[in-house]
Amino acid sequence: DAGITQSPRHKVTETGTPVTLRCHQTENHRYMYWYRQDPGHGLRLIHYSYGVKDTDKGEVSDGYSVSRSKTEDFLLTLESATSSQTSVYFCAISEAPGGIYGYTFGSGTRLTVV
């Protein structure tokens, strides 16, 4: 999607290893989000950021940490990957809180933990 890129697009990792996913935006939006999408669960919020170094937990934050040292980058780290973290991860950006202008999503990262 224009203005937001996720890397890598696909990753296979072993149980117990740390993994970092990157979200990069060129829109200069203040708000950034990490969601995971799983069958039967829809999109669930993991963590979000409302500014540089300002982050907070979402609905399913256990086992994940985030960092935002620059406006354009929001990193999601799986501290010790487990099979239950096999999922598709989406980053989103927003220029306003509460989503009233909608979010712009990245294309996703498909993570498989074996």
Add this chain to the structure above:
Amino acid sequence: DQQVKQNSPSLSVQEGRISILNCDYTNSMFDYFLWYKKYPAEGPTFLISISSIKDKNEDGRFTVFLNKSAKHLSLHIVPSQPGDSAVYFCAATGYGGSQGNLIFGKGTKLSVKP
């Protein structure tokens, strides 16, 4: 506890007919609602939204209806086209200065048959 519910995991309609996707919510503080469309291997994209001060919003073939008393909204697609085949997510948020984030339903997979 699910705050946004899409009770139909899938829907199949014939090309040219109307598609009606439903969404219910439980949080009376929600006052802005959005629909997102998602194709396989892509991120969700914004489709249409509605504020709680309205009961209808129309954009081309897409119309969203909101019934606040019933805490129910629906997305109508008329006429349906094969390219509309996708997963549709309903989302809700509160705003007015809050840090509320978008809460998504589980999605409804729409199949439009030629």
